[in-house]
Amino acid sequence: MIGVAVKNKPALPEGAAAKLAKLGSATVHEAMGRVGLLKPYMRPIYPGASIAGAAVTVLAQPGDNWMLHVAVELCSPGDVLVVACTTDNSDGMFGDLLATSLQSRGVVGLIIDAGVRDIATLQEMNFPVWSKAVNPRGTVKATLGSVNIPVVCAGGLVTPGDAVVSDDDGVVIVPNGQIAAVLAKAEKRASEEEGKRARLASGELGLDIYKMRPKLEEAGLKYYDSLNDVPR
């Protein structure tokens, strides 16, 4: 689907973005049933950023950032721009000028399965980007793609209005219709982790907390006092 720009998309449930950002990509991905992650080559351009928001999607052509300019107008406060390419590309499609434009519309970050440049300025601006590459190589504005259609970005399906959760660990996509259920599961998981963290900090072993000893024994694990005692 090329040459299409869709103006509207579903909103996130009220308050979901802040909760998802706080829970983080690892907990949200586990709560989804260990799915939803983009490929781990998608790295933040600086550490410490943690965002969640509604996806505005772009399908761009390699070496061409024309559709990013089309997308800016279709973004609303709290959105995250998600850029996929019709074929593999790592050119520097995005920099501080486009970021200035997105920030003026309240966009909280960019996920791009291609390259980004001007990263020192992006860090100063507090505009986080997760990308495949950092690359000063510039792009043209010559070939149509699309905005706000379903795209595959870094191996993950992203539909406009899905929740994007990104932090130092990576990027996870939560389909819009699953957000409430995933939030409930993720919050339960986070509170259970708090209890576990306190027990581990006090020196209790995961082996005991998770009742692993009988299963390890059943699987055949044997302890020896010294390497010399091991039959061979």
Ligand SMILES: O=C([O-])CC(=O)C(=O)O
């Ligand atoms: O202008 C471009 O093509 C990308 C860029 O560097 C910017 O947005 O600052």
Ligand SMILES: [Mg+2]
């Ligand atoms: Mg620039």
